Amino acid sequence: MKNRENLLFAVRHLALSQDAEALKLLFRQTRPADLAEALDALTAAEVVSLLMLLDPQARADLFAYFSPTRQDILLRALPREAVVRLFEAMPSDDRADVFNRLGEEVKRSLLPAMAKVEREDILKLAAYPEGSVGSVTSSDYVYVGPEMTVAEALTHIRTTAPDGESVYVIYVLDGNARLVGTVSLRDLVVAQEGTRIREIMQGDPVFARAQWPRAQAAELIRRYDLLALPVVNGGERMIGIVTVDDAMDIEKQEDATQLARFGGTSALGGPDLDVISSPFRKMFGVRVFWLAILTFFGVLTSTFVAGQEEILSEVIVLAAFIAPIVDMGGNTGSQSATLVIRAMALGELRLRWSDVWFIIKRELPVAGALGLSIAVLEMVLAWFSKGIGWDVLMVVGLSMLACTALGGVIGALLPFAARRIGTDPATLSSPLITSVMDLLGVFIYFGFAYLFLGHLLAN
Numbered sequence: 001m002k003n004r005e006n007l008l009f010a011v012r013h014l015a016l017s018q019d020a021e022a023l024k025l026l027f028r029q030t031r032p033a034d035l036a037e038a039l040d041a042l043t044a045a046e047v048v049s050l051l052m053l054l055d056p057q058a059r060a061d062l063f064a065y066f067s068p069t070r071q072d073i074l075l076r077a078l079p080r081e082a083v084v085r086l087f088e089a090m091p092s093d094d095r096a097d098v099f100n101r102l103g104e105e106v107k108r109s110l111l112p113a114m115a116k117v118e119r120e121d122i123l124k125l126a127a128y129p130e131g132s133v134g135s136v137t138s139s140d141y142v143y144v145g146p147e148m149t150v151a152e153a154l155t156h157i158r159t160t161a162p163d164g165e166s167v168y169v170i171y172v173l174d175g176n177a178r179l180v181g182t183v184s185l186r187d188l189v190v191a192q193e194g195t196r197i198r199e200i201m202q203g204d205p206v207f208a209r210a211q212w213p214r215a216q217a218a219e220l221i222r223r224y225d226l227l228a229l230p231v232v233n234g235g236e237r238m239i240g241i242v243t244v245d246d247a248m249d250i251e252k253q254e255d256a257t258q259l260a261r262f263g264g265t266s267a268l269g270g271p272d273l274d275v276i277s278s279p280f281r282k283m284f285g286v287r288v289f290w291l292a293i294l295t296f297f298g299v300l301t302s303t304f305v306a307g308q309e310e311i312l313s314e315v316i317v318l319a320a321f322i323a324p325i326v327d328m329g330g331n332t333g334s335q336s337a338t339l340v341i342r343a344m345a346l347g348e349l350r351l352r353w354s355d356v357w358f359i360i361k362r363e364l365p366v367a368g369a370l371g372l373s374i375a376v377l378e379m380v381l382a383w384f385s386k387g388i389g390w391d392v393l394m395v396v397g398l399s400m401l402a403c404t405a406l407g408g409v410i411g412a413l414l415p416f417a418a419r420r421i422g423t424d425p426a427t428l429s430s431p432l433i434t435s436v437m438d439l440l441g442v443f444i445y446f447g448f449a450y451l452f453l454g455h456l457l458a459n
Helices: 004-017 020-029 032-039 044-051 056-063 068-077 080-089 092-101 104-113 116-126 150-163 185-190 214-224 244-262 280-306 309-314 316-345 353-386 390-420 430-458
Strands: 169-173 179-184 228-232 238-243
Touching: 004 020, 004 032, 004 044, 020 032, 020 056, 032 056, 044 056, 044 068, 056 080, 068 092, 080 092, 080 104, 080 116, 092 116, 092 238, 104 116, 116 238, 150 185, 169 185, 169 238, 179 185, 179 228, 214 228, 214 238, 214 244, 238 244, 280 430, 309 316, 309 430, 316 353, 316 390, 316 430, 353 390, 390 430
Parallel strands: none
Antiparallel strands: 169 179, 228 238
């Protein structure tokens, strides 16, 4: 279809007409992702009625592009036999993801109805913990033996490739299903028919282990420009592959997780909040946990400020600058932490002293320059807006300089500290960094106040 409006009109018309041939034609002419987006405008009952007009493979191809929430709704509305056929036709990794979201009773009713091969495959992949490489592994791959000739390998590939997600790289497995090498489809096509696979394969392939965090698989695919990454289990046997499109999905989810954690809306040791599907109890519990921590820091800060009543009563204008000075430290710290966390996520920084020292040397002059610029700006604005004396200006300027520079350095180093204690750097959320810098900021501010204005208290 030429545009989204036409596609929406077409699916609404099909929901009324139930024209199977027109739907199949639309499916062939439209990308599944675009068609799934258009179908989101229909009710679940209308989508189910259209899905039932498609053959099982087309139904599975389209179903994979619905959001998890939409998939769960549709599964409850589809007939049981259609759900069984859907699971058998779906890619193995998508099938395992959907299966893991089902209730135990539904799982028990579905498994006996599936073919033995699909049933064993789904149980194997569904057994890996959420967030591991194994949980996103597809068992649909093509392999050959090292002693096969090129002619035998091509015949084998023609037989098995229709079920594989990627045929551009062929995996070479020994008799015990252990990965010994890879061979590209191009090398197979140009090689002599009598050549043995072991003579043209590439040894020592890059691989991931099923129990590793899934982010490591995405990082390996990105680092080595792979179309697919082989995955082995604890027994060194190959269980499947993670494809480049899976890696893109992983990185998208990881970015969302980083954002949730940096914003202070992630459960410790549990799944992140979802504004659409998370229940009230979880939404409240996770957010109140972080807010309680921030409240603790806030009480410490306010208690300290309240103890400075004597100097504030003598120089009341000091109270006007508390907020902008302490806020600047948190803002600068959040900026620095974000840059370091991003570099860690891209693999550019690791937990080693050389990288820590590099960041210190990199951030110190930047933080110092930022602090000096903001301090001068604050002093100029304070002079013109409030007409304060030179001693108060020095307190304000030096405090702004120190808070901004210190915030930048602390924000840059905190992610390394998190890695050192085994915590995700993103859990050092932006609100938490801000609260820490609020507390340090008031110490710095009133320290300079007593240094330059302490003589007023003796009078």
